Amino acid sequence: MSLFRRNEIWYASYSLPGGKRIKESLGTKDKRQAQELHDKRKAELWRVEKLGDLPDVTFEEACLRWLEEKADKKSLDSDKSRIEFWLEHFEGIRLKDISEAKIYSAVSRMHNRKTKEIWKQKVQAAIRKGKEPPVYEPKPVSTQTKAKHLAMIKA
Incomplete structure (x- = not known):
């Protein structure tokens, strides 16, 4: 277990009992805070490995972490849209409650969420003009869209 600094940001390096090495950014410039985060993460990993006790992580926390890890991805905007759907x-x-x-x-x-957005705009325009708003008819999405959303949540 070690702490090290690259530029101004602190990083941690852990060795799991199985021999796997994990290196991750702690995202802080303060050494004291980095040490606290390091110790907390070390305790979490120990509990998972020895006790099988998975941490209580909410879906939002997992999404935020995923976005941080995939920040360099070219299709990040598409992924953000899919995350909005899942949210x-x-x-x-909690993640463990999602079946x-x-x-x-x-x-x-x-x-199709875009169809609903367009319908909302048409309703507002109709109200401004004093006309009767149109009836909303949901448009189903394609199988490919469903597959992309499923692939996103599996990642």
Whole structure:
């Protein structure tokens, strides 16, 4: 277990009992805070390895971490859009409480969000003009869109 600094940011290096080495940024310039984060992470890894006790991580926390790790990805904007969809369904839920059935249920109820945005704009325009607003008819998404969303949550 070690702490080291690159430029101004502190990093940690851990060796798991299985021999796997993990190096990660602690995202801080303060050595004291870096030491606290290092110790906390070390304790979490020990609990997972020895006790099988997975940490309580919410879906939002996992999404934030995923976005930080994939910050250099070219298709990050598309991924953010997909994350918005998943947050509508799993916001505030712990990762261990999200089941395969819940995921497939969310995907089966998927509708084109862009169509709904356009409909909302048409409703506002109709209200401004004093006309009757149009009825919303949800447009189903393609199988490919569903597959992309499923691939995103599996990653």
